[in-house]
Ligand code: GDP
């Protein structure tokens with residue numbers, strides 16, 4: 001789960017990371033009012049969306065007066081902001097963050113990620129802040145400083161000093177950088193984050209180190225342990241299909257194709273998507289319905305997949321190990337009777353009690369297209385989507 005910049009700054013502030021003073025606003029008038037509350041003569045108005053690259057796309061404006069603040073907001077509110085990270089459809093702006101502008105001496109890049117190779121939290125830093133990390137690694141790879149943290153002892157002060165030294169930070173500022181690094185690391189581990197990025201972390205003209213931008217991503221599977229983090233979710237920034245799935249406890253990722261997939265197991269779901277592509281089709285989604293595919297879960301999965309209007313065929317691929325094919329088949333039949341499914345449905349079952357499962361599908365009287373292997377299932381799904389959208393292969397279940 002991603003959160004907004006202002007939320008990440010609030011979270012990180014609680015761990016001792018210094019940020020500029022700022023205030024949230026939901027309208028241009030409120031933004032101007034909140035700027036007056038903050039005081040000063042220069043402010044930065046920042047569109048709050050779940051994507052970076054706002055600066056280049058007009059989502060970050062430095063303002064010197066009430067009028068400029070309101071004008072900047074008028075252009076941001078209600079519009080879709082398109083940055084190189086949002087995709088062409090952009091993301092809606094419903095909140096802006098107003099900050100006291102700060103004089104910048106230098107910009108540093110700072111990121112905390114999970115490094116799967118070393119199985120450690122890795123700190124990535126660069127003296128070339130302000131640029132995206134992808135550009136830094138392409139153009140200035142030598143400027144990147146990396147350090148991994150030994151989980152048993154946590155981030156050590158000597159490591160932080162080493163990073164400060166490699167970044168060429170003035171020795172009088174080392175202590176502030178140590179505090180920032182340790183605050184980020186503690187927030188990362190204690191809140192089950194998967195990414196913390198501060199770009200830029202700045203050194204100001206008056207010798208302070210401040211997080212000018214902040215981004216955090218959290219492990220969805222650990223959100224139940226952190227209700228205060230979970231409540232930062234902003235569904236207006238998410239793919240509506242994915243929020244619906246998350247509400248129903250299903251692992252779903254929406255894609256652009258038109259063959260819907262209902263699969264048990266993440267690995268099998270990936271293999272199913274690959275096989276669909278191999279057969280010349282495009283998957284509409286990734287969906288792992290989990291091990292215990294009860295009829296209720298299967299029905300939920302059908303509703304979810306069908307809520308995507310691009311879906312023109314559904315491939316159900318179940319491998320029953322702990323589960324049983326006859327139970328799954330009953331679930332599919334029950335789901336098709338409950339949910340109005342008006343696209344071809346292809347079912348491939350394998351594993352425990354597969355014969356009993358096939359029999360249930362065959363005797364259901366529903367026009368389910370059965371397949372013995374995954375590649376046959378993918379071929380049939382692609383075939384059904386390409387030309388067999390005739391009534392003959394359609395399943396129109398009665399409710
Ligand atoms: P992003 O483009 O979405 O990553 O948004 P950022 O928050 O990183 O802002 C983009 C750029 O705006 C930064 O790299 C800064 O150069 C500039 N910026 C943001 N806040 C301030 C500020 O308070 N003062 C000044 N001078 N520039 C700022």
Ligand code: MN
Nearest residue numbers: 052199200213
């Ligand atoms: Mn940034």
